[in-house]
Amino acid sequence: MSTSFRMPSIVAALGLAGATLLCTAHAQIKVAMVMPTTGPLTQYGDMVKEGVTTAVEMANAAGGVGGKKIELVAIDDACEPKQGPVAANRVVNAKIGYVIGPVCSGASIAAAPIYNNEGVVVITPSATSPALTDGKNYQFIFRTIGRDDQQGPAAAKFIAEKAKPKKVAVLHDKQSYGQGIASSVRDDLKKAGINVALFEGINAGDSDYSAVITKLKGAGVDFVYYGGYHPEMGLLLRQAGEQGLKVRMMGPEGVGNPEVNAIAGPAVEGMLVTLPADFSANPRNAAVVAAFKDKKRNASGAFQLTSFAATQALLAGLKAVGDNPAKVAEYLHKSTIDTVLGPVSWNKQGDLNSFDFQVFQWHKDGGKSPAAK
Template identity: 70%
Template sequence: MKIRFTPIAAAIGLAAGIMMSAGASAADTIKIAIAGPFTGSVTQYGAMVKEGVDTAVEQINAAGGVLGKQLETVTIDDGCEPKQGPVVANRVVNDKIHYVVGHVCSGATIAATNIYNNEGVVMVTPSATSPAVTDGKGYDMIFRTIGRDDQQGPAAAKFIIENIKPQKVAILHDKQSYGQGIASSVKSELEKAGIKVVLFEGINAGDTDYSAVITKLKSEGADFVYYGGYHPEMGLLLRQGAEQGLKTKFMGPEGVGNPDINAIAGASVEGLLVTLPADFTKDPSNAAIVKAFTDKKRDPSGAFQLTAYSATKAIADGIKGAGVDDPIKVAAYLHANSVETPIGKISWNKQGDLNDFKFDVFTWHKDGSKSVYK
């Protein structure tokens, strides 16, 4: 692989160095950047990923670290904004960080991946599900520890077809890479099965009044609504729909599976259906890891804590397997080997996607808990 440093990266090098948090020298530690939203409306997802990375790093360091060195994390905020993806990526490059867990949101991830790949940085996203992160890119350095929308979307559609059996489905999305992508996948699968999609429409993320689209849902007679996007908008759709007498059941992807949706939707959240990674906290082999989370008052059961832990472990095991802190060799090792993680024994295909990943359907409850759909 040809590694090159971009003019943009060189230009912001001094500023990035000043912004860098103080820590041990590179000779003493191996740095891993945590890239995601730590400001904005979906900071909870960044917090989930950070909890997973922090717990993994603490356990790895307590066991002696990697190649005799301790892991050190550097948290960098992209606000879930695509335009911030390259800014964060260039900061990582200029700070000579070789490994990234993140980005969290698909749009920011897509915007950053080309820089990481060109500059020889291993990036493992625990949450970005859009196929566009990897499809057709020929990347060597980009990996996931979560499934893709074209795995999650068909899983959701199969559930709708077999369990809900609706007559008229409305599909909404937030017009963004992640939300629109998974909504389109669900629409395609439903239409193949002969399910009528009476409405496929984008809403503006960040709006506070969705009464117009709720009126459309009622006028179209939709008996089921799928929404592709994040929890702030889903919460408002649920609450405002209930206020306007909409009785339709809603479903969404893992982006809506956040406890903060309860504060937005109130009691109307009860019965929301959500596709999420399987609840790996129930696996008895993860008992010690779950305890490590709870001992630090962290919740391991969210959408991305254990996928982030697994991303961190994959990086650490990749360095150990390569026998050297060299991201090019680490990427080659990961492509050629499987890794034992809390989400199972994982391996990747040529473009860095998991060979296998399971999404389950959960019912969300008004007390903030969730249960596997039965």
């Protein structure tokens, strides 16, 4: 099967700053990938792009949707909340009715009102903050990943039942995603009777966390949970090791990036991380994994297969009701769709009815393995 795929040609088009058009010669249905192509979190954009592109290649090779090919438009939001609405307006101005993304929660939350008001179907494969959908009554916003109030309890349960620390510090990056997941973990640890000695924010983008390392040492903690992304987690790991702080550290899927190894060095060994289950290990996905490998892509990363599933869901809607965003959104709300994640369905606010987060142990060679304790 893998030999039947071909990469879409890359052409300059749209006349949009920050937009790249990936298309086939007969592309007729446009789908935007809203993701970071600049800034410190571009690796997550790469993961999403791999998943979406692979799914679209497979669909186009099989004839597209109703004989129409899918055209991918990459639009940069740098994972920045301020850039989320800018990217959304680019999508709307380009008359694109479908988005896979945005990737980060902050940018997603900021952009969602525009997409929903303009009737653009959005399926994010990676934004986990409950604030994206809670109480919003959106009709066009969906996810193919679980929420932080599903991920947080999975992390807290592992910490309480497997790691069994005496005293825990919970840190976060003061942003929607990081602070939200950290608060969820803190609350569940307290319910489990775990001593949370410190709950504190750090400044994302800083290069020196020695002050917080000193505070952690003074608090006598033996476990640190960090809510945020890999650049800060890598520095916390490395600087803790340099300053003789011997603690286990854990983070959400935002730290599960091979780039954390380059920042943390050997100190990354044993980092714990909650991630979507490794759907690439499921035998039923063998053909999809082979398609990734054929293009030298990695199907086992944090967001590649949630992105593939988001594309599968969108394409299922297009095949069922045609190129009509309102009808596609209605179809998704009432349907169960078979994807690489298994059967997926959504509640009335666009969140998945169920999702499997698991705990992995990170290794200094960039690999990961299921965590036992």
